[in-house]
Amino acid sequence: MTVNRDQFDKDQGSGAAVMRYLTLEDVRDMAVGTALLGSGGGGAAHTTLLQLEAALAAGQEICLIDLSAVPDDALIAPCGWIGAPTVSEEKLPNGIEASRGLAKLEQVKGQKVFAVFPIEIGGSNGLSPLLIAAEQGIPVVDCDGMGRAFPESQMVVFNVYGCSANPIVMTDEKGNSIVIEAATNAEEERLARVLSIAMGGTCHVIDYSGSGYQMKQHAVRGTISLSITIGRSVRLARQAGEDPFAALMACLRQSSYYSHGGVLFDGKIVDLDRTTEDGFAVGRVTLEGFGPTARSAAHSVDRMAADRIAPDRMEVEFQNENLVARRSGRIVAAVPDILTFFDRETAEPITTERLRYGQRLKLVGVSVPPLLRTPQALAVFGPQAFGIAEQYQPIEILNGWL
Amino acid sequence: MRIGIDVGGTNTDAVLMSDRTVVAWAKRPTTRPVEDGIIAALTAVLADSGVAAKSLEAVMIGTTQFTNAFVEARGLLKVGVIRLASPSGEALPPMIGWPRPLRQAAEGQTFLLPGGYEFDGRDIAPFDAAKVRAAARKIRAAGLETVAITSVFAPINASMEEQAAAIVHEECPGISITLSSSIGRIGFLERENATIMNASLSALAREVVCSFHDALRELKIEVPFYVSQNDGTLMSADYAAKLPILTFGSGPTNSLRGAAFLTGCHDAIVIDVGGTTSDIGVLISGFPRESSVAVDIGGVRTNFRMPDVLAIGLGGGSRVHLDPTRFGADVLTDDDFSVGPDSVGHRLTSDAYLFGGETLTMSDVAVSAGLATFGDAGRVPALSPTVLKTVMGRAHRLIEDGIDSMKTMAGDIPVIVVGGGGALISEKPRGASTLLRPDHASVANAIGAAFGQVSGELDRVVSYSGGMRDQALADIRTQVTAMAMAAGACPATVEVVDVDEMALNYLPGQSVRVRARAVGDLKFS
Numbered sequence: 001m002t003v004n005r006d007q008f009d010k011d012q013g014s015g016a017a018v019m020r021y022l023t024l025e026d027v028r029d030m031a032v033g034t035a036l037l038g039s040g041g042g043g044a045a046h047t048t049l050l051q052l053e054a055a056l057a058a059g060q061e062i063c064l065i066d067l068s069a070v071p072d073d074a075l076i077a078p079c080g081w082i083g084a085p086t087v088s089e090e091k092l093p094n095g096i097e098a099s100r101g102l103a104k105l106e107q108v109k110g111q112k113v114f115a116v117f118p119i120e121i122g123g124s125n126g127l128s129p130l131l132i133a134a135e136q137g138i139p140v141v142d143c144d145g146m147g148r149a150f151p152e153s154q155m156v157v158f159n160v161y162g163c164s165a166n167p168i169v170m171t172d173e174k175g176n177s178i179v180i181e182a183a184t185n186a187e188e189e190r191l192a193r194v195l196s197i198a199m200g201g202t203c204h205v206i207d208y209s210g211s212g213y214q215m216k217q218h219a220v221r222g223t224i225s226l227s228i229t230i231g232r233s234v235r236l237a238r239q240a241g242e243d244p245f246a247a248l249m250a251c252l253r254q255s256s257y258y259s260h261g262g263v264l265f266d267g268k269i270v271d272l273d274r275t276t277e278d279g280f281a282v283g284r285v286t287l288e289g290f291g292p293t294a295r296s297a298a299h300s301v302d303r304m305a306a307d308r309i310a311p312d313r314m315e316v317e318f319q320n321e322n323l324v325a326r327r328s329g330r331i332v333a334a335v336p337d338i339l340t341f342f343d344r345e346t347a348e349p350i351t352t353e354r355l356r357y358g359q360r361l362k363l364v365g366v367s368v369p370p371l372l373r374t375p376q377a378l379a380v381f382g383p384q385a386f387g388i389a390e391q392y393q394p395i396e397i398l399n400g401w402l
Numbered sequence: 403m404r405i406g407i408d409v410g411g412t413n414t415d416a417v418l419m420s421d422r423t424v425v426a427w428a429k430r431p432t433t434r435p436v437e438d439g440i441i442a443a444l445t446a447v448l449a450d451s452g453v454a455a456k457s458l459e460a461v462m463i464g465t466t467q468f469t470n471a472f473v474e475a476r477g478l479l480k481v482g483v484i485r486l487a488s489p490s491g492e493a494l495p496p497m498i499g500w501p502r503p504l505r506q507a508a509e510g511q512t513f514l515l516p517g518g519y520e521f522d523g524r525d526i527a528p529f530d531a532a533k534v535r536a537a538a539r540k541i542r543a544a545g546l547e548t549v550a551i552t553s554v555f556a557p558i559n560a561s562m563e564e565q566a567a568a569i570v571h572e573e574c575p576g577i578s579i580t581l582s583s584s585i586g587r588i589g590f591l592e593r594e595n596a597t598i599m600n601a602s603l604s605a606l607a608r609e610v611v612c613s614f615h616d617a618l619r620e621l622k623i624e625v626p627f628y629v630s631q632n633d634g635t636l637m638s639a640d641y642a643a644k645l646p647i648l649t650f651g652s653g654p655t656n657s658l659r660g661a662a663f664l665t666g667c668h669d670a671i672v673i674d675v676g677g678t679t680s681d682i683g684v685l686i687s688g689f690p691r692e693s694s695v696a697v698d699i700g701g702v703r704t705n706f707r708m709p710d711v712l713a714i715g716l717g718g719g720s721r722v723h724l725d726p727t728r729f730g731a732d733v734l735t736d737d738d739f740s741v742g743p744d745s746v747g748h749r750l751t752s753d754a755y756l757f758g759g760e761t762l763t764m765s766d767v768a769v770s771a772g773l774a775t776f777g778d779a780g781r782v783p784a785l786s787p788t789v790l791k792t793v794m795g796r797a798h799r800l801i802e803d804g805i806d807s808m809k810t811m812a813g814d815i816p817v818i819v820v821g822g823g824g825a826l827i828s829e830k831p832r833g834a835s836t837l838l839r840p841d842h843a844s845v846a847n848a849i850g851a852a853f854g855q856v857s858g859e860l861d862r863v864v865s866y867s868g869g870m871r872d873q874a875l876a877d878i879r880t881q882v883t884a885m886a887m888a889a890g891a892c893p894a895t896v897e898v899v900d901v902d903e904m905a906l907n908y909l910p911g912q913s914v915r916v917r918a919r920a921v922g923d924l925k926f927s
Contacts, residue, residue, distance in 0.1 A: 054498065092487070093491070094492045173492075241806045241807075358899055
């Protein structure tokens with residue numbers, strides 16, 4: 001089945017458009033939004049942007065449709081890349097991965113894929129399904145499976161609410177393709193992780209594919225258009241010489257889902273401990289604040305006072321995504337709430353694999369949709385799922401934003 | 403006493419510094435080759451001050467020659483690119499995203515060959531010597547003079563790049579070879595871009611560095627000489643000849659540091675108005691604001707650490723495109739004329755009306771408007787007050803728009819104007835709290851070069867096993883700081899500016915390659 005363009009309302013003036021074609025500017029704006037929602041993960045978008053630019057220049061089109069426009073019985077494929085983003089900085093795709101995966105899925109399911117969407121809206125993974133959609137001439141649906149990015153494949157709303165990941169299709173740049181029928185969704189993660197390492201630390205995955213009806217029940221809606229809106233607000237603020245962070249927060253306050261946000265810290269990276277381990281980029285980054293506390297005390301005549309005041313430090317632990325932020329030992333935000341670093345001057349988002357010693361950054365924290373904060377959801381991707389001792393508390397409560 | 407030299411696109415400046423005092427300075431046109439301009443500027447400062455060549459301690463040269471050549475796609479060699487990565491990376495071929503003119507100037511032949519490493523040290527595909535040899539033969543047959551070789555994870559394992567280089571060297575004797583492992587860090591596409599850029603500049607680099615040598619030899623200056631790097635530190639001339647790309651960004655760094663030195667102002671916007679462009683940068687606490695992630699040079703993305711600078715196509719040599727029949731016009735609309743971005747560059751002193759030429763430049767307009775006095779104002783055709791006002795107004799707007807896009811916070815901030823074309827900024831721009839024009843502003847770059855910092859660098863494989871990371875890093879910090887001091891840095895100013903760790907997963911015992919860099923101000927004798 002291909003898209004019947006006539007069945008969609010193309011007139012954006014007549015209320016909420018159910019379909020539109022994305023421009024290069026939309027896609028560039030979206031990259032800023034997906035980087036924010038990615039909580040440091042999902043991979044840096046640059047190489048995907050270059051491919052999208054080439055696709056648009058070659059006359060391919062990116063058709064974005066609303067979830068409501070998807071037929072209930074259509075086959076929808078969530079797509080994304082699994083692995084360590086530190087690896088995908090170096091090893092770039094061949095170009096065959098996603099199309100091979102889609103073909104394999106269609107073969108297994110005996111049904112054509114009607115549309116794709118990002119399994120996670122974060123980072124490059126939020127953008128890469130657009131490339132597939134452009135290449136295959138099928139639409140991309142305005143939704144995702146996480147409302148952010150998470151490091152593990154079972155950390156997805158479809159799993160939280162009982163859907164199966166099967167069949168799982170993994171493909172790599174060498175032409176390998178593997179179909180898994182996993183006993184459980186947790187088993188999928190274990191098997192897919194081992195295979196991703198065997199495939200060289202990064203590969204394409206299609207899992208949790210299903211009917212349009214199923215997606216309408218569970219997917220996090222509108223996250224592609226929200227990402228575009230976020231990026232646009234930052235761009236327009238920069239062009240107008242206004243504070244991009246203020247614009248970002250204003251934009252989030254207006255969204256129905258991600259309503260609480262703020263700058264949690266402003267400082268410079270003084271330590272970065274990052275390795276590629278068990279197929280993930282894991283580690284810890286420490287920032288020291290620019291605030292007056294440490295510096296003025298150090299220059300104070302009262303040396304005793306200087307000794308008493310420890311430098312203001314923020315420590316963030318990550319596993320592909322930023323997981324938990326502690327300021328001088330006290331938690332200020334934790335998964336599933338979003339933690340993203342930005343260049344403090346230009347408001348350019350910086351994913352975990354691009355952090356570097358000495359960078360001057362702002363750490364932005366954002367609340368996630370209620371769908372991701374239910375007890376069932378927290379059991380799958382709350383702090384305890386990552387071995388963090390402290391119980392989850394919403395970011396807006398931890399920081400007194402209410 | 404030491405000499406700072408700035409070889410710009412239009413002018414070559416020299417300053418003679420004694421401690422923190424400018425003893426003499428000179429500005430001469432940049433020549434091609436650059437040797438004569440350097441000799442002229444050096445001769446002038448030495449004559450002016452009466453200082454003998456033998457009492458000099460060091461010469462520091464900053465140059466935008468390589469950046470300018472690249473951005474203008476001038477004097478570039480076509481590059482043979484050998485990428486060892488297939489089947490990975492084929493979705494993003496070399497030079498993807500490059501602006502067309504640069505691609506046309508630098509693209510020779512491209513070979514996507516099997517190779518590269520996985521993150522755990524395995525081969526992505528085995529190295530294929532026969533294919534590399536065949537590529538090298540094609541490169542030779544095509545008459546290419548320079549080759550860029552890149553492979554996946556080369557900063558962790560350079561072996562395949564080195565094997566390929568050996569084969570290219572055999573097949574194409576004398577060809578210039580740049581390896582990505584000698585250039586950059588993790589981030590394949592950015593590193594590959596930088597490698598190709600460097601390769602395309604290899605002939606110009608040899609020529610320019612040779613000119614530096616010849617100019618100093620001609621004047622019997624036999625002291626060590628250094629070239630400014632992107633972060634304001636100094637490198638040896640031989641190093642610069644091999645890796646000209648390391649000078650990218652040194653121009654803005656030098657002018658920002660020079661501006662901070664001349665004004666004592668540590669938080670400001672600095673506009674360096676040159677002959678071809680105005681470069682707008684930001685000083686924060688006395689240091690250039692750096693871009694955090696990637697830097698576009700002429701539209702090509704790299705991962706160098708560089709000052710975040712916006713170059714706008716407005717300088718003293720910028721051409722003013724206005725029909726001569728309208729020079730006396732009483733009414734001028736925006737569509738009647740344009741300013742830049744093309745420039746007469748170093749030909750200002752022959753092509754501009756002021757110097758007997760027949761091209762209308764911003765310098766002609768500024769002198770006619772009474773904002774500067776140089777050249778022969780009498781040779782400039784009569785320009786009506788409307789023309790003067792409208793053209794200067796356009797220049798002013800370009801500058802204000804540039805300031806706007808560099809400012810990241812609301813509120814006015816001091817603006818420092820430096821560079822030879824400073825007269826183009828005739829009044830306080832919007833967004834400026836004050837407009838500062840320090841003495842010697844026109845040679846701020848050369849002053850910045852003379853204050854080049856020295857660095858200590860360490861690149862070592864260490865083991866983190868047994869929880870030794872903190873100890874290992876502390877040792878490295880101590881050592882690299884000591885190295886910077888040994889290189890002549892004043893201890894109080896030394897700062898560890900970079901610590902880069904790369905886990906070598908294919909080696910046992912948590913082996914990590916650590917690269918660290920400490921930087922400090924040169925101690926005055």
